[in-house]
Amino acid sequence: MNVVLLGPQGSGKGTQADMLEERLEIAHLASGDVLRAARESDTELGATVRRFYDAGELVPDAITIELILDSMRRHMAGGVILDGFPRNLAQARALDAALAAAGQRIDAVVELAAPLDVVRERLVGRRTCRAQGHIYNVVTNPPATAGVCDVDGSELYQRPDDNPQAIAKRLEIWARENGELTRYYGDRGILHRVDADRTPEAVLEDAVALLGRLGARPVAEG
Ligand code: AP5
Ligand code: MG
Secondary structure, X not given: OEEEEEOOOOOOHHHHHHHHHHHHOOEEEEHHHHHHHHHOOOXXXXXXXXXXXXXXXXXXXXXXXXXXXXXXXXXXXXXXXXXXXXXXXXXXXXXXXXXXXXXXXOOEEEXXXXXHHHHHHHHHHEEEEOOOOOEEEOOOEOOOOOOEOOOOOOEEEOOOOOOHHHHHHHHHHHHHHHHHHHHHHHHOOOEEEEEOOOOHHHHHHHHHHHHHHOOOOOOOOO
């Protein structure tokens, strides 16, 4: 099964995708993770990604589409949960074409809905694990020891785009692009909305139930 998660920054796409990956045994592919890795490289590509990423701007399609689809092709055998991609119609069309070429399609698009004042607060409090990108929040999901990842012990840091200016820019871009994406998937009858202004566990249960009805096979909670 191939799933796309939509929703504003801070709605919980990464948080839910990590948990869905375990419950559904479907690989989680986050465009932000792929671009954060590219951002670290000491190359012209790395410098370009840094410039856009750090300002909260979308990285140009020509770079993003190639990097994400390349990564997706390596994961797609068992299906994929896409988080952060696509973000505009050009990306959605490129994704459809890549899946069609492999005899696949998007089975479900889940839009995580949460008010903008709620997501802004969450982003300011987010801390991210340096080693593997595990997601915390100083208010809603603190680690056992401040500044240290519960899972792998690595340092927790504040993402360079989690500052007020970049957050405002990211949410502005989201507001501009989201309508055409939801129309695109709504017209295909595969768009589903989940209320994400609740605990992560409550959101997860709705998402698992929804995807279960659409054919996913959840594994028992461990
Ligand atoms: P990306 O990494 O995708 O970031 P984003 O779009 O800004 O989205 P976030 O990761 O901020 O939000 P999320 O919904 O995943 O929230 P999370 O689960 O972490 O992209 C970063 C940048 O990369 C972009 O700005 C752009 O430059 C570039 N990029 C990426 N994709 C691109 C593309 N396709 N095209 C072009 N450029 C691209 O949760 C947030 C916080 O809330 C956490 O602290 C979490 O603990 C907390 N939280 C989560 N759920 C709940 C809950 N239910 N209750 C309380 N707290 C919660
Ligand atoms: Mg994310």
